[in-house]
Amino acid sequence: MPRVREGDDVGALVTRALLATDFVLRDGDVLVVTSKVLSRAAGRFVDLSEVVASARAVELGAQIGKDPRVVELILSESSAVSRTAKNVIIVRHKLGFVSANAGIDLSNAQPADHRVGVGPWALLLPIDPDGDAERLRAVLSREHHAQIGVVISDSHGRPFRFGTVGAAIGVAGLPALQNQIGLPDLDGRVLESTITALADQVAAAADLVAGQANEGRPFVVVRGLSF
Secondary structure (H helix, E strand, O other): OOOOOOOOOHHHHHHHHHHHOOOOOOOOOEEEEEHHHHHHHOOOEEEHHHOOOOHHHHHHHHHHOOOHHHHHHHHHOEEEEEEEEOOEEEEEEOOOOEEEHHHOEOOOOOOOOOOOOOOOEEEOOOOOHHHHHHHHHHHHHHHHOOOOEEEEEEEEEEOOEEEEEEEEEEEEOOOOOEEOOOOEOOOOOEOOOOEEOHHHHHHHHHHHHHOOOOOOOOEEEEOOOOO
């Protein structure tokens, strides 16, 4: 995949990638798209040299050893701070989920068009990942004559666990949750509280292929699911 630029049509990029490999989407396929692709296309770049840190950001940055300009962005993208630790702030993002540093990325965050700016650069999450997922689903379903699902993924940590996993921050065309309450287990006992995070599981599976560094695989097709 080419490096996504601001203003790029993500649906067109997916279509070209599929055509280049003679890959045709089928009913039941789920396309997983990394959030960074949508953020780059939407121009969610921030030149940190232009960010003015508030007094709170400066104080918090000094406490945890983090650039106060990045802290300012984290605070502006969040509705509440849950806790802090060295170099990390756990927040409730404006999109509703809890994550580290509001999902703000400093890696692979440089604009591809070499715009004027001092940097370093940060990349914010998409504004409307559910809407992005639905727009992609509609375009690709129409072009491929297939009923597909779309998951927008991001890398999230988990409480009291090292490492990140792929998680869904946007979804269209498949259930985010799979309710199994009322189904029997192997012994016939009725499940009382089992709800599977289907979209998160799909995102985590796709993350094994997409990678986290310089793999350059922002789109993954998951095939064979039943939902």
